[in-house]
Amino acid sequence: MKKKKVIYKEKEYIVSCPGRIEYSRTNLVSPRSKYFQILDQLDDCKELSTSQRKQYLFNKYGLTEFEYYIIVVFEGDESKIPICSYKNPYTGEKCNQPRVFRSLVPIKNGKWMNYFMDGCKDHLANAATQVAQRENYKRGVTGLQKANRRSKEWRKKLSINAKKQIADGNSIFSPDDVRKPWIPKAETNIEKLKQTTRDSYDKAAIDIGLPVDKTFSVDELIAIDRKMFLNKGDLFDICEYYLVELENSNAFKLGVSRNTSNRIDLRGYHGYSYGKSTVLAKSTREKIAELEYSVKMEFKEFIVIGNEGFLIEKKEEILSFIQEQLKLLSI
Numbered sequence: 001m002k003k004k005k006v007i008y009k010e011k012e013y014i015v016s017c018p019g020r021i022e023y024s025r026t027n028l029v030s031p032r033s034k035y036f037q038i039l040d041q042l043d044d045c046k047e048l049s050t051s052q053r054k055q056y057l058f059n060k061y062g063l064t065e066f067e068y069y070i071i072v073v074f075e076g077d078e079s080k081i082p083i084c085s086y087k088n089p090y091t092g093e094k095c096n097q098p099r100v101f102r103s104l105v106p107i108k109n110g111k112w113m114n115y116f117m118d119g120c121k122d123h124l125a126n127a128a129t130q131v132a133q134r135e136n137y138k139r140g141v142t143g144l145q146k147a148n149r150r151s152k153e154w155r156k157k158l159s160i161n162a163k164k165q166i167a168d169g170n171s172i173f174s175p176d177d178v179r180k181p182w183i184p185k186a187e188t189n190i191e192k193l194k195q196t197t198r199d200s201y202d203k204a205a206i207d208i209g210l211p212v213d214k215t216f217s218v219d220e221l222i223a224i225d226r227k228m229f230l231n232k233g234d235l236f237d238i239c240e241y242y243l244v245e246l247e248n249s250n251a252f253k254l255g256v257s258r259n260t261s262n263r264i265d266l267r268g269y270h271g272y273s274y275g276k277s278t279v280l281a282k283s284t285r286e287k288i289a290e291l292e293y294s295v296k297m298e299f300k301e302f303i304v305i306g307n308e309g310f311l312i313e314k315k316e317e318i319l320s321f322i323q324e325q326l327k328l329l330s331i
């Protein structure tokens with residue numbers, strides 16, 4: 001067994017098999033195997049109880065499991081701690097802080113995991129979102145496909161969002177004592193509202209000749225969105241096409257609305273808070289629907305959050321496309 005002397009914080013350790021975490025191999029056959037032992041590499045690879053490891057390391061060496069990892073794997077060199085994967089979507093700057101250590105146990109819920117989280121303490125959630133988005137780009141999945149409203153995942157997200165809004169007092173269904181003063185009280189009940197939303201979605205699909213029980217393609221989802229917006233009112237209603245920044249994300253939202261100021265002050269979008277907003281165009285519902293449709297069709301691969309959140313790197317390109325469309329549609 002290879003051994004090496006490591007100095008960390010002025011203490012000396014003799015590390016067995018430096019450079020990696022060792023487990024008792026006999027039992028570590030698959031992620032499903034719950035029964036494997038972490039070996040104490042500071043004490044001749046003695047088996048130690050996985051569930052008691054934190055206590056054990058602290059009592060025996062005064063070390064956290066992160067410090068133990070630094071000694072064993074990085075041989076005491078903290079500069080080897082991986083760096084946060086978060087990239088500021090506005091400046092493109094990478095974060096240089098160390099990632100948060102996850103655990104010495106490489107398996108969670110039956111899956112192999114990294115020892116480190118994707119981000120530093122400031123960017124845990126953002127980095128994880130960015131990693132998930134990069135994975136989706138690789139697989140060619142856009143936000144719209146993830147947003148297929150028939151999927152379980154989508155319905156779950158909606159319900160989490162709705163519950164949060166209710167709890168934060170931002171919903172017409174919030175209890176009287178938490179509901180923000182500018183938000184009106186619900187005049188209907190939740191079930192009725194849900195049914196209405198579902199009905200209008202199905203109606204839009206049927207209106208454009210799609211069977212309601214299939215899984216829609218991205219193009220079909222975009223067409224349904226247009227029809228839903230058209231169905232919401234009169235073709236000659238004055239509506240707005242607006243852009244709104246999404247705080248701490250790599251996306252911005254392009255939306256359509258009858259009343260932008262109302263719509264964007266109160267609610268966030270998929271868990272992101274709204275930043276600065278700009279009305280890009282004001283015209284009849286019919287023309288705004290057409291404008292939104294053409295932008296979504298042209299840039300559908302860059303819809304990364306929900307069905308209206310576009311990748312920030314494409315912003316300039318999308319804005320100049322919108323300028324052209326405004327001329328074409330005589331808006």
Ligand SMILES: [Zn+2]
Binds near residue numbers: 086096097121122123
């Ligand atoms: Zn960071």
